[in-house]
Amino acid sequence: MENKLRVAAYARVSTEKDDQANSLDSQKSYFANYISNQRNMELSKVYFDEGISGTQTGKRAGFNQMIQDALSGKFKLILTKEVSRFARNTVDTLSYTRKLKEAGVGVIFTIDNIDTRDSDGELRLTIMASLAQEESRKTSERVKWGQRRRMEQGVVFGRDMLGYTVKNGILSINPEEVPVVKAIFHKYTNEGKGTHVIARELIEEGLRPKRISQWSNTVILRVLRNEKYVGDLCQKKTFTPDYLTHKKKYNRGNEEKIYIKDHHEAIIDRDLWNRTQTELKRRSPSDIQKSRHSNRYWCSGKICCGECDSRFVSRTKKLTTGTYKAWRCYRAANHGILKTDADGKEIGCNNHSINERALLVCMKYCVNLICQNQKQLRREILSDIQAVCGEQAPAIDEAKIRQKIDAIEEKKRKCVDAMLEGMLTREELKKQTEWYDDELSRLHSLIAENEQNYKQYSRQKEQMADLEKMLDEILSFNEENETLYREILEKIVVYRESERGCSRLVVWLKSLPFGIRLKIKSTGKGEDYHTEILKSEFIE
Numbered sequence: 001m002e003n004k005l006r007v008a009a010y011a012r013v014s015t016e017k018d019d020q021a022n023s024l025d026s027q028k029s030y031f032a033n034y035i036s037n038q039r040n041m042e043l044s045k046v047y048f049d050e051g052i053s054g055t056q057t058g059k060r061a062g063f064n065q066m067i068q069d070a071l072s073g074k075f076k077l078i079l080t081k082e083v084s085r086f087a088r089n090t091v092d093t094l095s096y097t098r099k100l101k102e103a104g105v106g107v108i109f110t111i112d113n114i115d116t117r118d119s120d121g122e123l124r125l126t127i128m129a130s131l132a133q134e135e136s137r138k139t140s141e142r143v144k145w146g147q148r149r150r151m152e153q154g155v156v157f158g159r160d161m162l163g164y165t166v167k168n169g170i171l172s173i174n175p176e177e178v179p180v181v182k183a184i185f186h187k188y189t190n191e192g193k194g195t196h197v198i199a200r201e202l203i204e205e206g207l208r209p210k211r212i213s214q215w216s217n218t219v220i221l222r223v224l225r226n227e228k229y230v231g232d233l234c235q236k237k238t239f240t241p242d243y244l245t246h247k248k249k250y251n252r253g254n255e256e257k258i259y260i261k262d263h264h265e266a267i268i269d270r271d272l273w274n275r276t277q278t279e280l281k282r283r284s285p286s287d288i289q290k291s292r293h294s295n296r297y298w299c300s301g302k303i304c305c306g307e308c309d310s311r312f313v314s315r316t317k318k319l320t321t322g323t324y325k326a327w328r329c330y331r332a333a334n335h336g337i338l339k340t341d342a343d344g345k346e347i348g349c350n351n352h353s354i355n356e357r358a359l360l361v362c363m364k365y366c367v368n369l370i371c372q373n374q375k376q377l378r379r380e381i382l383s384d385i386q387a388v389c390g391e392q393a394p395a396i397d398e399a400k401i402r403q404k405i406d407a408i409e410e411k412k413r414k415c416v417d418a419m420l421e422g423m424l425t426r427e428e429l430k431k432q433t434e435w436y437d438d439e440l441s442r443l444h445s446l447i448a449e450n451e452q453n454y455k456q457y458s459r460q461k462e463q464m465a466d467l468e469k470m471l472d473e474i475l476s477f478n479e480e481n482e483t484l485y486r487e488i489l490e491k492i493v494v495y496r497e498s499e500r501g502c503s504r505l506v507v508w509l510k511s512l513p514f515g516i517r518l519k520i521k522s523t524g525k526g527e528d529y530h531t532e533i534l535k536s537e538f539i540e
Contacts, residue, residue: 004042006075007035010066011048012085024048031079034110044075067096070105078107083114083125097125151235151258152435153428158235162209162223163267171228171264180207181267184223189276195220224280227259230273231266234259256404260435298482299359299489305329306495306506307351315353327494328353351496354503358522359492361531363485366507366516369536398450405443412436506539514538 011027028046035043047066070078078100080086086109087093097107097116106117114124151157155169163181164171180202187193187201195217202215209215227234236257268276303312312327335348412433419429490508497504501521508515519535 005040005077006044007041007077007079008044008066008070008075009035009046009079010063010086011046011080012060012063013050024050027081027085030081034079041077045069067100070100071103073103076105078105080107080109081111083109083112094122094126097122148236148258149432153431154233154260154263156233156235161226161228164228171233173265173267178267181223181229184220185229185268185272185276188220188224189272189279195224221280224276228264229266229268230270231264232259232261233263298486299327299492302489302491303327303354303359304491304493305331305349305351306493306504308349310349312354312494325356326353327356327359329494351494352503354494354505355522355529355531357529358503358520358531360482360485362492362505362507362518362520362533363489365518365533365536366509367484367488369516370509370512398447401443401446401450405440408436408440408443502534514540 009028009031011024011031013024013027028048031046032043035041045066047062049060049062066078069075083093086107087096100107101116106115108115109125112124115121116125147157150169156166156171157169158166160166160174163174163177165174166172184198184202187198188195193201198220199215199217202209207215209219223229234257236255297314300314301311304310305312308329308331310330313330313333315326315328315333317324329349329351331347332349332351332353338346338348338350341347415429415432415436419426488509490510492508493506495504495506497519499521501523503520503522505518505520506515507518515538517535517537517539518533520531521534522529522531524530
């Protein structure tokens with residue numbers, strides 16, 4: 001009996017649509033008939049993949065199993081109709097066929113009439129694989145062009161989200177989740193709660209987010225920043241730089257985003273939305289502003305305990321004589337005096353608290369002590385003021401905006417050509433032109449706004465002269481100034497003094513290579529409270 005060559009076949013379709021499924025069945029029947037007409041061939045197995053792109057082999061289970069079986073010696077020949085069915089990536093095509101050839105397994109592309117066992121098989125395969133890859137690139141560009149046109153027409157590309165469902169490219173409100181969305185915005189903007197607190201409260205209320213296991217501050221921030229809740233639609237937030245890998249990346253100016261205002265029914269009114277975005281910006285500002293907002297008081301996080309290295313925390317009391325504000329070691333505030341707990345660990349601290357007013361007296365004294373460095377201090381503070389106020393020309397690139405205007409005008413002309421060629425209907429042309437006109441109006445508004453900003457910038461330069469004058473008045477050190485102290489204070493270390501009413505501090509100011517050690521004594525209460533500097537010295 002003649003030994004027949006064991007043969008496998010590979011079929012692939014790139015989508016899961018019904019008509020493509022029929023194409024897969026057609027490919028299977030084709031191989032069965034092809035092998036039955038060959039006397040020396042015996043079908044081992046038909047491998048296939050459905051709904052998988054040909055540009056990647058990593059996710060093609062059928063393809064990978066076939067390669068594994070071929071290398072294991074289960075068959076000596078693979079049949080596939082075309083190079084584009086095998087792979088649309090030239091590198092993958094050549095890599096796998098060479099690996100198979102080394103293992104004694106050939107590949108026949110029946111329609112392309114290529115047999116890798118022939119002497120010229122690889123040359124012809126290289127040409128056909130390159131053509132298949134180029135066709136894949138063109139297809140990718142056509143798909144991206146079509147998707148962009150549909151996005152510009154308002155078709156939604158995406159999945160369901162909290163508060164909305166997406167079906168056939170249309171966003172629809174999910175009434176059951178609307179209260180959750182509104183609660184998040186209300187808690188953050190109107191009640192001033194943080195994202196961690198909001199997440200915890202939603203968990204405690206038993207509310208579950210969509211598609212994820214639990215609430216977190218990241219999820220809350222994603223909701224607060226999503227423009228869909230105000231009725232707008234921004235698409236192309238991600239893009240695919242390589243049509244071969246299909247990996248998406250965040251679009252940080254790589255491609256032009258598509259933004260449509262008042263696209264669908266909103267859950268959050270625009271006033272609340274605008275206030276929320278302002279609040280988000282306020283809570284996440286520049287580094288200089290961030291340090292200010294993160295510290296409630298001028299010395300927050302800057303007072304250390306000289307006994308246990310803990311931070312001092314603020315303690316405020318309402319008294320009949322007024323408000324009493326002091327700072328106390330965190331360990332002392334939570335555990336009292338120094339002692340040993342049941343596990344033998346030391347807890348608490350014996351350090352004393354220190355009055356806020358005493359700290360202000362010490363700061364004023366130190367600033368006056370180093371007033372000979374006033375010019376340097378003035379330069380540093382003025383630099384900070386300029387950073388916060390943003391004394392710089394507007395960053396909008398007017399030339400780039402005008403380039404966008406020219407590009408849109410060109411797109412409008414191309415749409416007219418597309419209508420004349422029958423690619424667009426008159427109604428589609430009308431809608432597309434209206435969208436372009438709106439975008440042109442927006443860009444012209446940006447140019448007008450930019451010109452207004454330049455006027456504002458000129459006025460701001462004049463205001464800086466007034467700010468410098470005010471700064472000179474502040475640096476006269478005639479009175480306590482918490483804003484100034486916040487900027488120049490590095491830290492204060494507080495040590496315990498056994499003498500009643502006395503404290504010992506070391507004050508470190510920014511940009512100075514030395515600290516100032518102070519011994520102070522505070523007496524009296526209320527309006528009669530008084531702090532005296534008993535001793536001071538510089539230390540390295």
